Amino acid sequence: MSAARRVFALSLLSRGVLAGLYPGLSTDNHTCALQPQVLSCSEEAQPGLVDTCCVETFGGLVLQTQFWNTYTGLETEGQLLPKDSWTIHGLWPDFCNSSYTQYCDLSRQYDPAPYPTTTDGTPNGTVVEPWTGVPISDFIEPFGKYDLLAYMRKFWIGLAQDSQILWAHEFSKHATCYSTFDIECYGPTYVEHEEIVDFFTTAASYFQNLPTWGWLSAGGIRPSNTSYYSLEDIQTALSSGYGSLPYVGCSGPRYNATEAGAGSDDTGYTVLSEMWYYHHVYGAVQRGQALRVDASVTGGSVTSCATTPGAIRYYERTAGSHA
Numbered sequence: 001m002s003a004a005r006r007v008f009a010l011s012l013l014s015r016g017v018l019a020g021l022y023p024g025l026s027t028d029n030h031t032c033a034l035q036p037q038v039l040s041c042s043e044e045a046q047p048g049l050v051d052t053c054c055v056e057t058f059g060g061l062v063l064q065t066q067f068w069n070t071y072t073g074l075e076t077e078g079q080l081l082p083k084d085s086w087t088i089h090g091l092w093p094d095f096c097n098s099s100y101t102q103y104c105d106l107s108r109q110y111d112p113a114p115y116p117t118t119t120d121g122t123p124n125g126t127v128v129e130p131w132t133g134v135p136i137s138d139f140i141e142p143f144g145k146y147d148l149l150a151y152m153r154k155f156w157i158g159l160a161q162d163s164q165i166l167w168a169h170e171f172s173k174h175a176t177c178y179s180t181f182d183i184e185c186y187g188p189t190y191v192e193h194e195e196i197v198d199f200f201t202t203a204a205s206y207f208q209n210l211p212t213w214g215w216l217s218a219g220g221i222r223p224s225n226t227s228y229y230s231l232e233d234i235q236t237a238l239s240s241g242y243g244s245l246p247y248v249g250c251s252g253p254r255y256n257a258t259e260a261g262a263g264s265d266d267t268g269y270t271v272l273s274e275m276w277y278y279h280h281v282y283g284a285v286q287r288g289q290a291l292r293v294d295a296s297v298t299g300g301s302v303t304s305c306a307t308t309p310g311a312i313r314y315y316e317r318t319a320g321s322h323a
C-alpha cells in the first residue's frame, strides 16, 4: 500500500468513522495471546466481559461449508475443480441459535453480485449496492500472498461465475459479521484489506482440516455415476472422520419425484452437493482452535437429503471439469 493510502486508513481510524459491529471500539490493547481463550457461545462470550477482537461474540457458531459440484461452467477459461477434493464455500459466523445476519459492514462491501440485495433480505432492509471496483483478488497481491491466491484458485471455486466473485461474496456477506475480523482489531497501524487476507487464510486453513472426499472415500463412498448411496452410510463415514455429525446437503430432484421414489413420502433431495461443519471456537476464529460440534447443536435439521436407503447420488465430475 502506498504511504498516502496508509495515512488515509489511519486518519479514518483516528476519526472513528469505522462502522464495525461495535462502533466506538478502540484500536488499542487487542493482544489476544494475553486474553483468556473463552469458548464462543459460552456464557462468558459477551461484549463487556471479553475483548470482542479476541473472543467471537457476534457469530459464535462457525460453519466451514463445502461444495461438491461436477462442473464449473468456466472450464474454457481454465476454472477447474480440484481432483479428489470438495471445494470451499465459506466460513460462516452463525448466531449461537443458528440464525444469522449478513452484510454487516457496508463500508466493506466488495460483492459485485449481492445476494440478497438488502441487508435483511426484505424490501425494508438497507440496499446492498453492487461493488463495481477491482476484483477482491487484487487486494491479496500487495500482501505478497501468492501462495494463498494459488490455494484459493485451486480449492475455492465458483459455479458459473468467476471464483473471485464467490470470494468477495463470502467476505462481504459473512466475514463482516465476525467480531474478530473488525478493522479495529488490527490496531492503529491497520493496513487496508489486511483483515480480508486474514479471513481468506482462516477459511482455507479450516477447510484443509476437513477432507470430505477422503472421509467419504474411507467409508467406501466415492463419486460414481452408477452407484446409489444411503444417507446413513454417508453420515457414518463423516462422523467417523469428523468426530461429530456435519449437516449433509443435497440438491437435485426430491426422492418422491424420482422413478424409484414414486409414491414415497420421502421428499428429501437426492444429489449430494453440500457439507456444513459446525464449530464453537476458543478465542478468535483466526486461532484455529475449534471444538467440533454436531450440526444438531441448536436442535435443527441435519440434512436436506432423502433418508430412504439407496436414494442418494454422488456424481462423478464431468470429463474435462477437473484438474
Ligand SMILES: *[C@@H]1O[C@H](CO)[C@@H](O)[C@H](O)[C@H]1NC(C)=O
Pocket (backbone or CB within 6 Å): 026, 027, 028, 029
Ligand atoms: C490501553 O492500555 C493502556 C495501558 O493499560 C491504557 O493506558 C490505555 O488507556 C488503554 N487504551 C485504551 C484505548 O483503552
Ligand SMILES: *[C@@H]1O[C@H](CO)[C@@H](O)[C@H](O)[C@H]1NC(C)=O
Pocket (backbone or CB within 6 Å): 095, 096, 097, 098, 099
Ligand atoms: C438468535 O440470536 C440472535 C442474536 O443473539 C437474536 O438476535 C435472535 O433474535 C435470535 N433468534 C431467535 C429465533 O431466538
Ligand SMILES: *[C@@H]1O[C@H](CO)[C@@H](O)[C@H](O)[C@H]1NC(C)=O
Pocket (backbone or CB within 6 Å): 122, 123, 124
Ligand atoms: C416493511 O415495513 C412495513 C412498514 O413498517 C411493514 O408493514 C412490513 O411488514 C415490512 N415488510 C417486511 C417484509 O418486513
Ligand SMILES: *[C@@H]1O[C@H](CO)[C@@H](O)[C@H](O)[C@H]1NC(C)=O
Pocket (backbone or CB within 6 Å): 254, 256, 257, 263, 267
Ligand atoms: C412429493 O411430495 C410433496 C410433498 O408431499 C408433494 O407436494 C409433491 O407433489 C410430491 N411430488 C411428486 C412428484 O409426487
Ligand SMILES: *[C@@H]1O[C@H](CO)[C@@H](O)[C@H](O)[C@H]1NC(C)=O
Pocket (backbone or CB within 6 Å): 070, 225, 315, 316, 317, 318, 319
Ligand atoms: C456424471 O453425472 C453427472 C450428473 O448427470 C454429470 O454432470 C457428469 O458429467 C457425469 N460424469 C461423467 C464422468 O460421466
